[in-house]
Amino acid sequence: MKDLTKYFVNKNIIFKELTEVFPKDLKSRKKIKIYDGIAIDKNYYAIFILDAKSRFLRKNANDLMDLCNKLIDVKKHNYKKKELLISSPLCSHAKKLLKDNGWGVRIDFM
Secondary structure, three states, X not given: OHHHXXXXXXXXXXXXXXXXXXXXXXXXXXXXXXXXXXXXXXXXXXXXXXXXXXXXXXXXXXXXXXXHHHHHHHHOOOOOEEEEEEOOOEOHHHHHHHHHOOEEEEOXXX
């Protein structure tokens, strides 16, 4: 979590509260880290960190959006900012799909 806060401080985003949500709480078996945060400018963030060796495809983007919808149902809050931090290669179709649905995609994490 320290790396995550340091990463966002470099992007001029400071969190007053940041908690980890486990995929098991969302009834998922995916190997992904999920964080729920509130920035000092009162924006709510849903942050998904994915560290994989294989390419992130459009199918994975659809699964990610379903996982975000489950997070919204569990937390009962619609997030203003949704971020995907990824270190693996990203398919251009998946990136376009996420951008069109209001996601921020950052490939340079880790």
